[in-house]
Amino acid sequence: MNLPDRSMDVSRRAMLTGTLGAGALLTLGDRPSALGAVSGTGARSVAVPITSCATWGAKPPTEPVRLTSPLQQLIVHHTATPNSTDYSQKHAFAFARSVQQSHFARDWIDTGQHLTISRGGHVLEGRHRTLESLATRTQFPLGAHCTDMNPVAFGIENEGTYSEVLPPAALWKRLVETCAFVCSTYRVDPKIIVGHRDHQSTDCPGEQLYKKLPALRSSVRTSMAARPWGRVSPGDVSPNVRAAQLLLRQTGRSVPVDGGYDSAMTSVVKSYQGAKGMFFVDGIIGAGTWESGLTPTLRTGSTARDAVRAAQTMLTARGHRTTISGTFDDATSRAVKAFQSSRSLTADAVIGLDTWSRLLA
Numbered sequence: 001m002n003l004p005d006r007s008m009d010v011s012r013r014a015m016l017t018g019t020l021g022a023g024a025l026l027t028l029g030d031r032p033s034a035l036g037a038v039s040g041t042g043a044r045s046v047a048v049p050i051t052s053c054a055t056w057g058a059k060p061p062t063e064p065v066r067l068t069s070p071l072q073q074l075i076v077h078h079t080a081t082p083n084s085t086d087y088s089q090k091h092a093f094a095f096a097r098s099v100q101q102s103h104f105a106r107d108w109i110d111t112g113q114h115l116t117i118s119r120g121g122h123v124l125e126g127r128h129r130t131l132e133s134l135a136t137r138t139q140f141p142l143g144a145h146c147t148d149m150n151p152v153a154f155g156i157e158n159e160g161t162y163s164e165v166l167p168p169a170a171l172w173k174r175l176v177e178t179c180a181f182v183c184s185t186y187r188v189d190p191k192i193i194v195g196h197r198d199h200q201s202t203d204c205p206g207e208q209l210y211k212k213l214p215a216l217r218s219s220v221r222t223s224m225a226a227r228p229w230g231r232v233s234p235g236d237v238s239p240n241v242r243a244a245q246l247l248l249r250q251t252g253r254s255v256p257v258d259g260g261y262d263s264a265m266t267s268v269v270k271s272y273q274g275a276k277g278m279f280f281v282d283g284i285i286g287a288g289t290w291e292s293g294l295t296p297t298l299r300t301g302s303t304a305r306d307a308v309r310a311a312q313t314m315l316t317a318r319g320h321r322t323t324i325s326g327t328f329d330d331a332t333s334r335a336v337k338a339f340q341s342s343r344s345l346t347a348d349a350v351i352g353l354d355t356w357s358r359l360l361a
């Protein structure tokens, strides 16, 4: 999008009170993937913090925001505004307000795009109802960012001008994560990621960023397929449930360790998800929940005994038998290395997210 210069007349209005929350941590990877999901776009690990309109101080839309579907294009824009070196959240919020004001000035009912990413890597809701509609996994707000395409196109605006320079690393990283999040949420293939100029006569998203779109699609695809977490759901009876129970105990929660996912455990998991501010509080443990801090990094000498028991439980279940002692001893270290080798991971005996995700796949 090419915004008029006034978009940088940053509002001096104080941030609204009661808006200090970081916004929802959206972890939609936990939902069961729908039938017919595009290959490689199922329930994978994707989570990105997005600040809601209410939090950054958006004005209400001037008319009700309607929802539309299906999502067929993910369009990347740049705001064609100066490349600010203020990477703060405060700047991001003020920038979002200035963009909304400039779009009101065009007689649009609200911010045109669905999400905005600041040069500091802050992701903000653009058009109202974007966060709310993500939960439908099919609908999204009818926006105003690409003429004729709006009924089927989700728009992401990147703060700055990328005709001659590339975005800063923080923005690029968030753009990859955000695109992966949108693609996995709507179960669409990253090949639908295009630039504004693919549809209209415009420089947007800038020559340099445009040339990176193949790399973006590739990185998004990698991001979506990175970790093959399994899912644990109410009613399950498995070693994975037992591991989940041990990991919940490690967080200080009281839950029996019996390998059976009953209604009491559902309450504990929902409580955990609520405490983590997760978008879905549904008792289903998938990528988002596993990666929310439930699977701590373990290595020789780790004192997180229940978490070590969980790892030993899964190592044993995967054929690398270890004593389930809660002590990360030499035998455990050897079992971890053997498991890592069998999964083509670096055999360093450190259980981080990559190893956890394969243990719990």
Ligand SMILES: [Zn+2]
Pocket: 001, 002, 076, 077, 078, 145, 196, 202, 204, 205
């Ligand atoms: Zn554009």
